[in-house]
Amino acid sequence: MSYLTHASRAEAFNLDHERTSWHDETLWFVRQKRDKAVYAVPEFQELRNLASAIKDHTLSRLDEYLAQFEAAAQTNGVRVHWAADAAEHNAIVLDIIRARGATRVVKSKSMLTEECHLNPYLIKEGIEVIDTDLGERIIQMRDEPPSHIVLPAIHLKKEDVGATFFKHLGTAEGLTDPQQLTEAARQHLRAKFLAGEVALTGVNFAIAETGSVVVCTNEGNADLGVSLAPVHVASMGIEKLIPRLSDLGVFTRLLARSATGQPVTTYTSHYTKPMPGREMHIIIVDNERTQQLGRPDFRASLKCIRCGACMNTCPVYRRSGGHSYDFTVPGPIGSILSPNIDLKKHSTLPFASTLCGSCTDVCPVKIDIHVQLYKWRQIVSEANHLPTAKKIGLKFMGRLLASPTAFKLSGSFGRRALRLLPYGLTHNQTVNAWAIARELPEPPQQSFREWFAQQPQPAT
Numbered sequence: 481m482s483y484l485t486h487a488s489r490a491e492a493f494n495l496d497h498e499r500t501s502w503h504d505e506t507l508w509f510v511r512q513k514r515d516k517a518v519y520a521v522p523e524f525q526e527l528r529n530l531a532s533a534i535k536d537h538t539l540s541r542l543d544e545y546l547a548q549f550e551a552a553a554q555t556n557g558v559r560v561h562w563a564a565d566a567a568e569h570n571a572i573v574l575d576i577i578r579a580r581g582a583t584r585v586v587k588s589k590s591m592l593t594e595e596c597h598l599n600p601y602l603i604k605e606g607i608e609v610i611d612t613d614l615g616e617r618i619i620q621m622r623d624e625p626p627s628h629i630v631l632p633a634i635h636l637k638k639e640d641v642g643a644t645f646f647k648h649l650g651t652a653e654g655l656t657d658p659q660q661l662t663e664a665a666r667q668h669l670r671a672k673f674l675a676g677e678v679a680l681t682g683v684n685f686a687i688a689e690t691g692s693v694v695v696c697t698n699e700g701n702a703d704l705g706v707s708l709a710p711v712h713v714a715s716m717g718i719e720k721l722i723p724r725l726s727d728l729g730v731f732t733r734l735l736a737r738s739a740t741g742q743p744v745t746t747y748t749s750h751y752t753k754p755m756p757g758r759e760m761h762i763i764i765v766d767n768e769r770t771q772q773l774g775r776p777d778f779r780a781s782l783k784c785i786r787c788g789a790c791m792n793t794c795p796v797y798r799r800s801g802g803h804s805y806d807f808t809v810p811g812p813i814g815s816i817l818s819p820n821i822d823l824k825k826h827s828t829l830p831f832a833s834t835l836c837g838s839c840t841d842v843c844p845v846k847i848d849i850h851v852q853l854y855k856w857r858q859i860v861s862e863a864n865h866l867p868t869a870k871k872i873g874l875k876f877m878g879r880l881l882a883s884p885t886a887f888k889l890s891g892s893f894g895r896r897a898l899r900l901l902p903y904g905l906t907h908n909q910t911v912n913a914w915a916i917a918r919e920l921p922e923p924p925q926q927s928f929r930e931w932f933a934q935q936p937q938p939a940t
Contacts, residue, residue, distance in 0.1 A: 483806075485828040485867075490800035503635060504798040510631075511792040513741025514842065521737070531730050532846040535783035538721055539773065545688040545721045546764065552691025553762055556753040563765045566596035572763055573598060573680070573713060574605055580711055580759075582607075582677035588695070588702035589613040590682025591629050591786060592715045592765060595808040598680075609680075610672045612701040614665055621648045627802030629809055630739045630788035635801055669701070679705035681751075683716035683762075684785070685731060689724045692752040693762060696735060696745040703749050711759045714751065718769050719782040731785060734844035738787040772820045777855045781816045783845040790839035790849055796832050805829060812839040816852045819860070827865035830856035891927050898923040 494500050518524045538545055550560045563569035569592075577585065585607055587593065599620070602609045611620045615633035619626055621644050626632030633641070638656045645651040651664050681702045685694040693714050695702045706712045722728065736742040754760035772778055791797045791811030802810035807818040807826060812833060818826035830853045833839075839849040860866060866874070880886050898906055898920065907915040914920070 483825050486800070486804050486806075486832040487828065489804035489806065490796075490832075493801035493804055494799065499635075499637070500799055500801075502637070503801060506634065507792045507798045510740060511789075511842070514738055514789060514792065515741075517737040517741040517743065521733070524734075524737075527730055527734055528844055528846050531734055531785075531844060532783065534722060534727050534730065535845050536780075538723055539719070539779060539782055542718065542721065542773065545723060546718060549686055549688040549691055549721060550764070552689065554691070556691050558691065558753060558760045558762055561761060561763045563763055563767070565767050566765075569596045569715065569763055569765050569767070570598050570601045573715070574602065574607070576711065576713055576759075576761055577602070577607055577678050580678060582711070584672075584675050585609045585678045585680055586612050586673055586676035586705040586709060587680040588682065588697060588705055589616050589632070590680065590715055591626075591808060592682055592717050592767075593680065594626060595767065596715075596765070598715075610669070610676070612669055612673065612699075612705055613697070614662065614699060614701075617665060617669065618644060621645075625803065625808070627810065628788055628791060629786050635803070673701075673704050673708055676705060676709045678711040678713060679709035680713050680715065681706065683714050683720050684735070685722055685728060686716050686720045686762075687723075687725050687728065688721055690752060692725075692750050693720075694728065695749050695751065696732070696747065697749070698740075698742075698746045700747050703747055706749075706751065710757070711761070712751065712754065713761045713763065715763045715765060717765050717767070719784075735785055735787055738789040738842065738844040768821055772817070775820070778816060778820065778852055780847050781813065781849075781852060783847055784813050784817075785845060787844055789842040789844065793838045793842050795834060795836070795838075800832065805832070812849045812853065813847070816849060816856065819856050823860065823863060824865055827860045827863075830854075830860060888927070888929065895923040895925075895927070 521527070553560050561572045563572055577583075583606065585602065587599075587609055589611070593599070599609050599611070611617045613632070615631060616626065618633045618636065618641055627635040638658055638661070641661055642651070642654065642656045645661055645664055646653050646655065649664050649668050651661070655661060679702075681695050683693045684696045686692070687694070693716060695714075697703070722731065732744055732748055736745045751760065769782060772782055786809075788811070790813050791802070794812050797805075797811040805811065805814050805818070807814045807821075807829070809817055815826075815829035815832055818829050833850065833853045835850045835854060837850045840847065840851070843849060861871075861874070880890060906912065906920065909916050912920075
């Protein structure tokens with residue numbers, strides 16, 4: 481089976497130059513907000529160190545904390561389920577819904593359920609599933625996946641949203657006022673909340689000490705859904721655990737600042753036990769996470785708290801769009817997680833990076849993202865999943881750089897060729913893809929080696 485590469489998907493996104501530039505500038509604005517919020521907290525780097533250490537500790541004893549969490553949750557009256565993969569997770573959710581005789585589900589944002597493709601599974605089984613996060617609801621109407629884990633509709637402009645609401649909600653044609661569009665969505669969703677029979681949520685943090693799950697939102701949609709529906713189902717990956725309630729404050733101070741530049745999310749809701757006469761279920765999901773845990777070079781990727789900071793700063797993501805990654809979690813962190821799921825399908829994603837290290841610099845839990853991307857490149861190469869042209873090119877460059885004489889001669893030839901050959905040949909976009917959007921540097925008259933040879937040598 482052949483798959484579209486990241487480059488080919490990014491090329492399609494870049495056909496709309498105005499949208500590409502707007503996408504780039506918008507995400508960079510969010511990155512700048514993050515910086516301002518971080519600089520206002522003198523101890524921010526200490527918080528990063530502490531959060532990283534807590535996550536390292538938790539992953540080193542994950543089996544113990546999972547057992548502790550399950551026992552505490554069951555003591556609270558919560559029904560705990562275990563799912564080895566996406567199929568098992570989806571089947572458990574459907575069983576819970578059917579046991580209640582329900583057909584209408586309201587769902588808040590959950591990247592895990594996106595990963596498991598829960599929505600199409602339930603819809604196929606005759607269940608109405610309504611995403612209640614505004615961005616998620618917009619892309620659900622458009623039948624699109626999210627392009628960002630925090631800003632799922634960041635690839636859309638207000639004109640796109642207006643056209644979508646005109647088609648699905650009957651708003652005025654051409655309406656683009658954000659306040660009016662939001663009010664239309666509010667009225668539409670309020671009826672769905674009131675009719676919801678089961679509320680599905682994700683989990684931002686799960687606390688082993690108390691058996692509680694914590695959900696962070698800015699819209700309060702998770703709270704409203706859970707408050708109204710008689711059944712609450714929370715889906716969590718095994719990596720969401722932290723040991724103690726006292727650890728939570730470290731992560732809540734990091735999450736919103738890293739994600740959107742806010743001091744804290746508007747709602748940080750704790751769910752510990754079901755209300756009288758109601759049900760609460762927690763589904764703990766593996767879905768290849770233990771495989772990543774068993775990879776020493778990539779274990780730290782499970783520390784991710786899904787803030788999206790690495791996406792907002794990544795020059796490749798900002799100009800290629802989230803859909804170019806063809807994975808639930810796009811951007812730099814997604815390029816680490818996706819090869820663990822399907823190495824062949826996602827073999828181009830570790831190369832969708834400049835390895836500039838900006839992602840690592842902003843990561844609130846100090847994941848060495850660019851280092852892991854480099855290590856995945858080596859694995860992709862060893863597994864023989866490189867495109868033929870890249871494979872030949874890398875082999876050629878490896879031999880060239882291993883020979884001082886060949887390197888010296890090639891440099892001399894390249895400098896002369898850039899000076900003597902016509903511009904139309906050196907900047908031919910078929911031969912030189914670098915020249916599509918960049919100007920080549922002016923060739924120097926001599927190499928550093930030649931210049932150094934001319935300098936007076938110190939006496940020995």
